[in-house]
Amino acid sequence: MRFKPRLPDLSTSKGRLQLALYAGAVAIGGLFFVASVPTVASNSTFCGVACHSQNPQWQSWKESAHSQITCYSCHIDISYKHLAQEKLIAGPVGIIGEVFGLYEKPINADSHYSQKIPVERCERCHANENREFSFSEGIIMDHDAHQGAGIACAVCHNRVAHQGAEKFEPLKSAWPETKEAARKAGQEEFAYKNFMKMKDGCFRCHSGSPESRDPKTLELIKNGRRAPQACTACHTGDFDLPRGHTSGTWRSEHGEAARENFGDCFDCHAAGADYDNNGKDWCTLCHADEQADRFKRQPAPQPAPPPEPALE
Numbered sequence: 001m002r003f004k005p006r007l008p009d010l011s012t013s014k015g016r017l018q019l020a021l022y023a024g025a026v027a028i029g030g031l032f033f034v035a036s037v038p039t040v041a042s043n044s045t046f047c048g049v050a051c052h053s054q055n056p057q058w059q060s061w062k063e064s065a066h067s068q069i070t071c072y073s074c075h076i077d078i079s080y081k082h083l084a085q086e087k088l089i090a091g092p093v094g095i096i097g098e099v100f101g102l103y104e105k106p107i108n109a110d111s112h113y114s115q116k117i118p119v120e121r122c123e124r125c126h127a128n129e130n131r132e133f134s135f136s137e138g139i140i141m142d143h144d145a146h147q148g149a150g151i152a153c154a155v156c157h158n159r160v161a162h163q164g165a166e167k168f169e170p171l172k173s174a175w176p177e178t179k180e181a182a183r184k185a186g187q188e189e190f191a192y193k194n195f196m197k198m199k200d201g202c203f204r205c206h207s208g209s210p211e212s213r214d215p216k217t218l219e220l221i222k223n224g225r226r227a228p229q230a231c232t233a234c235h236t237g238d239f240d241l242p243r244g245h246t247s248g249t250w251r252s253e254h255g256e257a258a259r260e261n262f263g264d265c266f267d268c269h270a271a272g273a274d275y276d277n278n279g280k281d282w283c284t285l286c287h288a289d290e291q292a293d294r295f296k297r298q299p300a301p302q303p304a305p306p307p308e309p310a311l312e
């Protein structure tokens with residue numbers, strides 16, 4: 001038997017009723033489709049699975065303390081306007097991006113996105129005034145000072161939902177571009193910066209060296225305050241700070257400590273070490289190059305040569 005589509009005969013009232021029923025069914029089906037696509041597409045799993053480029057963010061989110069919080073809670077403002085924008089513009093653009101491989105790779109490699117997430121998104125659920133914080137040992141943190149300066153949560157807590165994203169595909173190995181990004185950043189493998197770290201994060205504003213601060217991050221300070229630089233602003237007395245650095249007179253007194261053993265200083269301050277001056281020895285921040293050339297690791301003392309055997 002062959003199925004032959006047959007248009008209803010519009011000259012009869014039965015035929016007209018048939019057409020109306022077909023049209024109704026199509027309209028209801030269409031409405032259902034239109035209504036369900038955004039609902040399905042707003043589901044966190046959809047975001048991670050259908051959009052393979054976001055798989056690492058989905059996987060890392062599942063392992064985070066926010067695994068019960070939808071992507072949208074942090075990623076879009078919940079209002080009809082933003083929802084419509086997301087569905088009508090961002091969604092389709094995302095699908096095109098996914099199909100044609102137009103996503104930046106790795107997505108958000110320099111974490112610029114963290115500076116765009118407004119504090120209100122986090123404040124939907126978090127009220128720091130009512131929270132008791134227990135910080136890691138030896139660390140002092142002042143949430144009110146930053147909130148007063150207009151600095152949003154994600155500026156520091158940037159990896160809060162995506163810590164460890166690097167271990168998932170396609171970020172892990174399917175994107176050759178990640179190798180290039182890693183090479184540029186001087187890393188062996190690509191890793192997002194964690195702004196909860198002192199050097200990568202806090203020193204963007206708090207570093208004693210103007211070269212180590214980050215102008216874009218400094219712009220986020222809205223009340224004109226200066227971020228203090230003393231080690232003791234963030235470290236309690238029992239934190240194992242390098243010798244001398246806690247003293248208020250270190251800037252004028254470090255010479256003596258340095259001369260005792262420059263090697264101690266260069267563990268942290270040599271060119272290429274953690275706290276250098278933009279690729280040069282840290283000391284060149286204040287000392288002229290020729291002067292700093294004298295500040296070198298001392299060669300290890302040579303053992304005294306064995307005494308000559310006495311002649312008979």
Ligand code: HEC
Pocket residue numbers: 044045047048054057058061066069070071072073074075107108110111112113114115117154157158159160161162165192
């Ligand atoms: C608790 C808030 C929060 C939730 C929930 C959340 N994200 Fe994010 N997301 C962030 C923040 C903050 C960043 C910025 C990271 C940075 O700049 O380093 C980010 C960044 C991203 C990026 C850019 C790539 C990257 O790793 O920086 C993608 C893609 C992303 N999120 C997708 C998702 C998806 C998909 C979900 C749900 C499965 C989700 N996010 C859930 C806070 C969140």
Ligand code: HEC
Pocket residue numbers: 064065066069070073074117121122123124125126153154157160
């Ligand atoms: C829809 C609610 C919701 C939103 C939005 C939300 N959080 Fe959370 N957050 C939670 C819950 C629930 C927990 C787990 C319980 C707790 O520690 O309070 C949590 C835990 C945390 C923790 C402690 C655990 C950890 O992973 O270190 C931090 C830090 C945090 N959130 C920061 C943020 C930041 C930053 C944002 C905005 C980018 C944000 N949250 C947005 C609900 C939310």
Ligand code: HEC
Pocket residue numbers: 119122123126127128133134135136137139141143146147151152153154155156157196
């Ligand atoms: C200037 C950087 C900075 C900003 C801005 C910031 N935090 Fe934090 N936050 C920290 C540091 C540092 C810690 C302590 C981490 C530790 O002790 O290991 C912390 C701890 C927390 C914790 C406790 C985590 C835990 O494991 O119990 C929560 C929750 C939290 N912050 C939420 C927020 C929220 C919400 C905002 C925005 C209103 C915010 N923070 C803004 C740096 C910041």
Ligand code: HEC
Pocket residue numbers: 140141142145146148149151155156195196197198201202203204205206217218220221225226227228233234
């Ligand atoms: C966007 C710039 C910025 C970043 C990033 C930043 N801070 Fe701050 N911080 C400030 C500013 C500005 C102040 C001074 C606020 C004031 O005086 O009211 C401050 C003050 C503080 C204070 C109070 C010090 C005191 O003695 O009053 C502590 C503690 C602190 N920051 C810790 C941190 C830690 C820890 C980090 C990294 C996780 C960090 N900050 C990252 C800008 C920043």
Ligand code: HEC
Pocket residue numbers: 139196197198199202203206228229230231232233234235240241242245274
């Ligand atoms: C703005 C806050 C802030 C200031 C100022 C600050 N620290 Fe830290 N420091 C932190 C935080 C937060 C951590 C823990 C996160 C980490 O390991 O990077 C830390 C960790 C450290 C560590 C262990 C990790 C590492 O990189 O070796 C050392 C050492 C250290 N600080 C030394 C210092 C010295 C020395 C100074 C002063 C010249 C100083 N800190 C000033 C916030 C600060």
Ligand code: HEC
Pocket residue numbers: 251252253254255256258259262265266269282283284285286287291295
């Ligand atoms: C923040 C600026 C600054 C930085 C960074 C700095 N110095 Fe100095 N240094 C000074 C000043 C200022 C003096 C002069 C102090 C005085 O004698 O009044 C000085 C003096 C010295 C002296 C004694 C004078 C001499 O020429 O023999 C030595 C040694 C010295 N510094 C070593 C170092 C070393 C090593 C480093 C890097 C690990 C370093 N300094 C980083 C500012 C700095």
Ligand code: HEC
Pocket residue numbers: 203206207208209212229242245250251254255257258261262264265266267268269275
């Ligand atoms: C454990 C790592 C470590 C060691 C070892 C170390 N420093 Fe530092 N030093 C730091 C850090 C971190 C900073 C802050 C860097 C910044 O502000 O960007 C700093 C800052 C300084 C400053 C600038 C202080 C200011 O007021 O701006 C001087 C000077 C300095 N160190 C000299 C030395 C000398 C001299 C030695 C050897 C006796 C030494 N350091 C050993 C970690 C170290």
